[in-house]
Amino acid sequence: MVPTMVDVNKPSSGTLNREAFSKSKATGATIEFQSVRKAYGSVTALHDFSLTIHPGEFLTILGSSGSGKTTALNALAGFSGADSGDILIDGKSVIDEPPERRNLGMVFQNYSLFPHMTVFDNIAFPLRMRRAPRREINERVERVLEIVRLGALAKRMPRDLSGGQQQRVAFARAIVFEPPVLLMDEPLGALDLKLREALQFEIKEIQHQLGCTVVYVTHDQREALAMSSRIVVLRDGRIEQVGTPSEMYDAPKSRFVADFIGQTNLLAADLSKAGSVSISELGAVYRDAEFQARPGSWYASVRPEKLQRRPAEGSDIAVDVTVQEAVFLGDVIEYSARTAHGALIHFREQRRDRDRIPERGETIGLVLRPSDVVLVPDLSKAGR
Amino acid sequence: MSDGVAMPRDGKGAARGRRAPLSSLWLLAPAAVLFLFVFILPVGEVALWSVQGEAGLSAENYEAALGAGPYRTILFGTLQLSFGVACACILVGYPAAYFLASRPPRNRTLLLLLILTPLWVSVLVRTFGWIVVLGREGLVNSMLLGIGAVDGPLQMLYTRGAVYIAMVQVLLPVAILVMFSTMTTINRSLLMASRILGASPWRGFVHIFLPLSAGGAVNAWMLTFVLALGFFITPALVGGPKETMIANLIATQITLTLDWGLGSALGMVLVIAGFAVVGAVALLFRRVTTLSGHGGSR
Numbered sequence: 096m097v098p099t100m101v102d103v104n105k106p107s108s109g110t111l112n113r114e115a116f117s118k119s120k121a122t123g124a125t126i127e128f129q130s131v132r133k134a135y136g137s138v139t140a141l142h143d144f145s146l147t148i149h150p151g152e153f154l155t156i157l158g159s160s161g162s163g164k165t166t167a168l169n170a171l172a173g174f175s176g177a178d179s180g181d182i183l184i185d186g187k188s189v190i191d192e193p194p195e196r197r198n199l200g201m202v203f204q205n206y207s208l209f210p211h212m213t214v215f216d217n218i219a220f221p222l223r224m225r226r227a228p229r230r231e232i233n234e235r236v237e238r239v240l241e242i243v244r245l246g247a248l249a250k251r252m253p254r255d256l257s258g259g260q261q262q263r264v265a266f267a268r269a270i271v272f273e274p275p276v277l278l279m280d281e282p283l284g285a286l287d288l289k290l291r292e293a294l295q296f297e298i299k300e301i302q303h304q305l306g307c308t309v310v311y312v313t314h315d316q317r318e319a320l321a322m323s324s325r326i327v328v329l330r331d332g333r334i335e336q337v338g339t340p341s342e343m344y345d346a347p348k349s350r351f352v353a354d355f356i357g358q359t360n361l362l363a364a365d366l367s368k369a370g371s372v373s374i375s376e377l378g379a380v381y382r383d384a385e386f387q388a389r390p391g392s393w394y395a396s397v398r399p400e401k402l403q404r405r406p407a408e409g410s411d412i413a414v415d416v417t418v419q420e421a422v423f424l425g426d427v428i429e430y431s432a433r434t435a436h437g438a439l440i441h442f443r444e445q446r447r448d449r450d451r452i453p454e455r456g457e458t459i460g461l462v463l464r465p466s467d468v469v470l471v472p473d474l475s476k477a478g479r
Numbered sequence: 480m481s482d483g484v485a486m487p488r489d490g491k492g493a494a495r496g497r498r499a500p501l502s503s504l505w506l507l508a509p510a511a512v513l514f515l516f517v518f519i520l521p522v523g524e525v526a527l528w529s530v531q532g533e534a535g536l537s538a539e540n541y542e543a544a545l546g547a548g549p550y551r552t553i554l555f556g557t558l559q560l561s562f563g564v565a566c567a568c569i570l571v572g573y574p575a576a577y578f579l580a581s582r583p584p585r586n587r588t589l590l591l592l593l594i595l596t597p598l599w600v601s602v603l604v605r606t607f608g609w610i611v612v613l614g615r616e617g618l619v620n621s622m623l624l625g626i627g628a629v630d631g632p633l634q635m636l637y638t639r640g641a642v643y644i645a646m647v648q649v650l651l652p653v654a655i656l657v658m659f660s661t662m663t664t665i666n667r668s669l670l671m672a673s674r675i676l677g678a679s680p681w682r683g684f685v686h687i688f689l690p691l692s693a694g695g696a697v698n699a700w701m702l703t704f705v706l707a708l709g710f711f712i713t714p715a716l717v718g719g720p721k722e723t724m725i726a727n728l729i730a731t732q733i734t735l736t737l738d739w740g741l742g743s744a745l746g747m748v749l750v751i752a753g754f755a756v757v758g759a760v761a762l763l764f765r766r767v768t769t770l771s772g773h774g775g776s777r
Contacts, residue, residue, distance in 0.1 A: 172671075
């Protein structure tokens with residue numbers, strides 16, 4: 096038994112050692128992607144990728160597999176060149192620099208700890224490669240081990256650590272030389288949910304303390320929402336939308352983003368020349384002059400929590416639905432229900448004390464504010 | 480799960496799982512039986528012969544084999560030659576194995592097949608090949624004479640050099656194969672990690688790839704060394720009388736002078752010397768060899 100071992104399953108118990116940050120805040124770097132293009136054979140993995148990442152920002156590149164997110168990260172890391180375009184770090188082009196000259200910290204999906212080195216030697220590796228003096232190496236490794244609370248495990252080999260501990264070592268190794276930029280490639284993908292949430296919190300905390308710019312790659316939209324200051328959604332090698340988590344959730348600009356981030360009901364919408372929006376599956380028609388006669392195919396995105404059981408007022412859209420299923424989740428109840436027009440929709444409500452849960456087959460009235468309907472185009476049909 | 484249906488209540492289940500279950504030991508039986516009849520019993524018999532003198536048990540055969548004299552010289556010569564051949568195989572084979580292991584898997588198979596083709600040809604034929612190449616009127620001499628680099632044919636056949644070259648050539652594919660298989664277990668993302676953390680390609684190789692592949696190199700060395708110890712045809716055909724190896728000597732004792740006692744003693748000495756060297760090497764490099772198999776693949 097190791098008494099000092101970290102209990103990583105306790106997210107709220109402050110597993111992070113704040114006092115260990117004695118040094119002043121390092122400043123993160125600015126990263127600019129300028130029309131970066133990369134193809135593998137006939138497949139274009141990244142089309143004209145342009146993006147400016149600000150100092151100290153926590154930017155998440157979100158996308159499913161094959162979306163180009165790893166390609167973008169590898170181009171920044173220097174593992175794969177770009178066919179065209181440029182990448183600048185603090186205004187300096189690094190496109191021709193090998194990875195070891197870019198001064199980036201990186202946490203890999205499988206951690207990539209060196210199996211023949213102890214925890215200490217793994218973390219000391221980037222310092223040794225920079226030919227830091229022995230005393231400085233010892234000091235820095237000890238400090239970073241304190242930050243991730245793994246001091247007692249310094250002499251262990253990676254294979255003797257749990258997944259969460261290995262993740263912490265990988266993280267410590269990436270930040271020990273205080274890089275201005277930290278790259279993370281699905282670093283929490285291999286961990287179970289509870290541990291993942293605990294480490295999300297810790298990573299955010301440490302990033303706040305270090306002040307470095309983080310480029311985080313994931314396919315997990317919840318992770319992206321929880322951690323990022325900004326999110327880039329990539330799809331088929333193109334940027335679908337860039338924005339803060341709340342912008343992405345509240346104001347998705349395409350059907351894909353609306354569907355990808357958070358849960359939503361997507362219902363076909365007709366935009367008339369007269370400026371009315373008709374959502375036939377809800378039996379709803381309302382006016383929205385902004386979307387007057389837009390071309391293409393449009394959808395109404397209605398978040399499940401926007402459909403509410405309350406008296407209708409003003410311009411509210413009333414929708415009668417028949418409950419199909421009620422899923423009890425403790426604080427929240429999730430419903431699936433069918434509208435009178437046959438569409439299956441989902442909604443969710445906070446459970447108040449001793450509320451009666453409507454049963455299957457029961458018809459209930461829901462209310463939706465027109466301003467809570469987000470109209471999104473289906474870009475995949477629009478011929479991008 | 481109120482009653483621990485799926486979990487052993489006393490926690491003994493976990494401990495039991497870690498022990499090698501006795502019931503699966505029978506899987507070893509066929510190999511063990513074969514090993515008993517074709518190795519342990521014959522070697523035991525040879526060991527018995529080696530300690531039989533004219534009047535019962537005697538150490539006289541070992542005195543003859545190990546005492547100062549030609550036998551001891553040949554024994555040390557054999558160890559020395561095998562040591563050198565094994566080292567040469569590693570030095571020549573390591574870069575080749577590295578090259579193979581860094582190819583994409585599709586090309587790898589074909590290249591590996593090419594490396595292994597020599598193994599399809601018997602050692603005898605390959606050794607005869609060297610006679611053709613290195614002989615007085617062989618390929619090398621004709622060429623050197625042809626371009627006027629030498630005045631007369633060089634004596635290459637029946638030298639220690641010829642034995643070296645032929646033995647390395649025969650054993651090289653084995654060494655490459657062993658090192659290659661270790662190298663393919665090394666996760667390439669470790670090298671990427673080393674680069675992004677500040678290591679040049681060369682330092683990444685030295686600090687990451689080399690230590691992780693060293694186990695394979697040590698294993699390859701031990702294997703080629705042991706195989707070299709028992710070489711018989713090659714030194715007999717391309718080596719001179721000075722390159723007699725202990726295997727040739729044993730054959731002479733058994734088939735010509737019919738001194739089975741001395742032949743057996745020499746055989747036992749060879750087996751023990753081989754074990755000793757391999758054991759020492761394994762012990763010396765045990766940190767390195769335990770790493771292979773942990774090659775960082777996950």
